[in-house]
Amino acid sequence: MTQNVENLTLFKPQALPKPQSDPWELHQLGAIARRRLVVFIAVSGVIIAGVICKQWLQKPIYKQQFQLMLDSATSDSDSNPLADSPRRSAVVPLQFRDFKTEIEVLASYKVISPLLPTIQSRYPDIDYRQLVKQLKIKHKENTAIVEVSYQDTDPEKIEFVLDKLAEGYTAYYLEKLQTSSKQALKLVEALSPQQRQRVDQLQVQLQRFRRQNNLVDPEKQSQVLTERLSNIIQQRQETQALLGETQSTIKDLQQQLGIDFKQAVALSVLGEDPNYLALLEKLQRVDAKIASESVKLSDEHPSLIALREERQHLLSLIQQQVINLLGIQLFKEIQQLPGVASPSKIRTEIIEKLIAASNQFQALLARQKALAIAENQARRNLQQFAGIARQYADLSRDLEIANQSLNRFLVAKENLQIETARKVPPWQVISRIEAPNKPISPNPVRDLLLGGFAGLLAGIGTAIAVEKFDNKYHSPEEIQDNTGLTLLGTIPFQKELKAATNQLTHYGNYTLSHYWEAYISLQTNLDFLDPDKPLKSLVISSALPGEGKSTIAVYLAQVAASMGKRVLLIDADLRRPTIHTRVHSLTNVWGLSNLISGSFPIENIIQISPENENLHILTAGKTPPNPAQLLSSSKMRDLLVQFQKSYDLVIVDTPPLHGFADAKFLASQTNGLIMVIGLDKTEKTAAKQVLNDLQISHIPLLGMVANGIKGYQQNYTEYYNHYYSQGTKDKFLPLKASR
Structure with missing residues (x-):
């Protein structure tokens, strides 16, 4: 027993989802009605009896x-x-x-x-x-x-x-x-005299206002001011359009010349100076002679040298003339321009157009500014007149309303008199009034129908209210809805199990029943949890005592053994062992506690079931003073590793989870834990607390088993019993694993 438990293959624990809060469905309401039938009948009966009593005692209305x-x-x-x-x-x-x-x-x-x-x-x-x-x-x-x-x-x-x-x-x-x-x-x-006085006052105010503001026809005066403003706005728009066109023309001319407006003016000044033009003409004649002589003579010829010296002299004179006309600063800006040394007629015309367009642009700017001033003045005049016109319109409207009111008073006076x-x-x-001869109440049929309906609603409401305060699980669906975890199996309720002293002696009785089939289904679900990783060991526990975990452990071990597996059932409930009381001819003199605390041979402690040689059982043994210390020891971990190598399936029965850590110690060393929920027994708060503890401790939880279902598939049970009734005299054969 020196193997390390880390070699075990653990199943992935299920995460605890949030409980579903869907409203009760019809099948849930039916289950509630069955469980709370007495409450439902009592409340409904009281309501209906009260209605009947009231009907008999009530006077006719x-x-x-x-x-x-x-x-x-x-x-x-x-x-x-x-x-x-x-x-x-x-x-x-x-x-x-x-x-x-x-x-x-x-x-x-x-x-x-x-x-x-x-x-x-x-x-x-x-x-x-x-x-x-x-x-x-x-x-x-x-x-x-x-x-x-x-x-x-x-x-x-x-x-x-x-x-x-x-x-x-x-x-x-x-x-x-x-x-x-x-x-x-x-x-x-x-009110009529007051209204007449009001009309007179408004007429005087209107006349005085027209004299003060020199109003003849306010509508025509407003129209004249509006037209004046519209003309100014139109002129501004036209000027703005011309500005855009002129600016575009200037930009095009500057792009053609490759110069700006200042440089263009400078070139224009040079083009109009006769001395500058005469020097340029002489320079052109010298260049022509140099070109013609250079063809005939060599570069070192005295005539060509003299012509070059004359050309250089002319360039100096031209430069001095440009400086005299434009100044040294402007000369530096235009000396590299092509038109300085060789002006042309076309370039001169373009320069003249550029200057003319620039002058037109400045004139349009001045006109735009003047029109803006005129527009502002026209707007102010129009706004001032609008205020005057509004006051005039208010006075006129008040006078008109006062006149209408006065006319209505006069007409109303005449109409009221008529x-x-x-x-x-x-x-x-429009109808006759007679004494009634037929009462409207009581109405027996109506009152009974209403009373019955009210009783039905009150009964259902009371049953739901009682169910709401019930803290126990009552159906597998409720377990799944409340926890959201996998339900591995459902075990039907069996009355005779309570009276049975040795449950495995019922082997022959339950193999042909729905009770046995429930365990077969549970074992099958466990086999298919993860086909790639066969289940080798598991712990069976419950939240509270008395939920049937030990019974389920015994029958699950028996079913697995009947399928041909070598099964070891361990009673790890060292605090209150019960496995030896549930299996025929077992003793609890030596057991698990002795193996952990001593050095006994395993084969001498493990017992074989008399019903099936594939089922081996390890009872709890002597109750130790500190069970948790033994179960969490390294000796126990080594034993589990050895058991899993020797057996196909190891099933461990443990104390309840609520209040004890024994099951957690063992579940962490196995493939996982199965939690048994006893219907009509397990409290929801205790189960939720246990599930939260398991999640915090990272204990692998294989799933849940609902135990004690009443009314479990009775139709299938009858068919099953009828099908096998002809073979009851035959000898029972163990179930195979393929079943």
């Missing part, structure tokens, strides 16, 4: 209504006494009528309070709050009609109240119309 037409012809016309034609503007389309406000007026204390003394004379128990509570006013769409209804347990009382309301509504609105008309007429008579004399009630009752 009656209801009656009448229809009131709200004609807006008179009311709307009077609401605007200054309208030019009240009859034409009186009718408001229905879609623009504010019926909501009119209904609030009908139910207001101001309208109903005058009716209360008459109603209370017969029914003293009625006050405003009670009446309004039982009064309903509703507008009928696309009409000018409202429906006024009242409900009570006394039909005669309903008829009496509705009669008084109908009378009160028509009387109230007629009085309101007459009062509003008289108030409007008084207001018009009081309308007041011919007032008619705009609100009219």
Whole structure:
């Protein structure tokens, strides 16, 4: 046992994803309903019983209504006494009528309070709050009609109240119309003199303003100033265009000459000097003689030497003449130019054009500046006149408005006098008012349906609320949704396992059941976790005690052995060992703790299962004072390495993960850890804490196993049992690995 554990092939641990927060789906709601059936039935039953009880105890309630037409012809016309034609503007389309406000007026204390003394004379128990509570006013769409209804347990009382309301509504609105008309007429008579005085004042102000600003026709004066500004702007634009053209011409001429404007002026001055031109003419004649004589004579001939000396003398005279005309500084700038020594007629003409274009450019610049000054002055004049015109327009508009207002006051006064004399009630009752003869409540069918629906919703809501506060897992789907980890297998719930003293004695019973098939599926999933790296060892643990980890370890070892693998099952729960109690004819006198702490032969400690010779079991042995120290020792690591070489699969049962580090020590030395979740047992908070601890410790987690599923594929179980029922008399054969 000197091998190092670093040679083990470890599976990559699963990262813990964020729990999914999807809302409950239909299958989850069904599972909740099954688990909380008692709560659902109790709450629903209470609600339905309450509805039935209320129905039997409730007194009959009656209801009656009448229809009131709200004609807006008179009311709307009077609401605007200054309208030019009240009859034409009186009718408001229905879609623009504010019926909501009119209904609030009908139910207001101001309208109903005058009716209360008459109603209370017969029914003293009625006050405003009670009446309004039982009064309903509703507008009928696309009409000018409202429906006024009242409900009570006394039909005669309903008829009496509705009669008084109908009378009160028509009387109230007629009085309101007459009062509003008289108030409007008084207001018009009081405001008319003020409006006439306002018109006179505005006329005087307008006349004074025209004299002060010498205004004859403001529109024509503004037009003249605008045209003047437009002409100046147009001239500026034309000048700007000429400037661009002239500047382009100057640039082209300068490119042709290869000189700037200053140099061109200098050449022009030289071209007009007769002395300079005479010297140039002499220089040209000498050059011609030199050219002709050089053909006949040699370079050392006295005649050619004399001609060269004469040419040099002429160049000195020309240079002195240029300096006299232009100055030494300008001479230095133009002495290299081709036109200095040999001017031509074409070059002279180009220079003259360049000078003329430059002069024209300067003139256009001066004109542009003058036009800019004129434009600014025209704009200021136009802005000043615009302010004057605006004040004049304001005064004229105020005078026009004042005149219109005065005319409306006069017309309104005449209209109000006519309308007041011919007032008619705009609100009219258009239906009969009778005592009701059929109650509206209770309604047995409706109440039972509503009660049943309310009970159903309350039951579902209560069941969901109870489920929300439940801190345990109840289904494999819930485990996956909550943790996001791989679910390696699901183990069905078996009642008889609780009463079994030696579980492996049930080998023959479960090999032909869905329970056995669940372990085969689990083992198959483990085999295919990574086909390139066969699983050699694993640790089985759980978050809390009592979740079935030891049972799963026993049956998984049995299944793997039945598939032809050499399996070693190790009971590493040194604190509370149970493997020896679950396997027939096993003892726990010597075990793992003895191998670690002593030097016993391994073959003397490991026991062979009486049911399958491929299954070897190493019990826990004597309980040590410090189990964690033994399991984390180098001796234990060496034993695991040796076991993995001797067996096809090593399964280690450990204490729970919550509160103990034993499983972490061992899982880090194996291919990984399988965490068992006991349905209806494991607390979610404990499981999450354990998973976080595993991630922090970098423990390779192979996946989860859901244990204790109720109602596990009963249809497949029946088919399976029927299929094998004919062979129950045959001798059982161990399952093969290919299955």
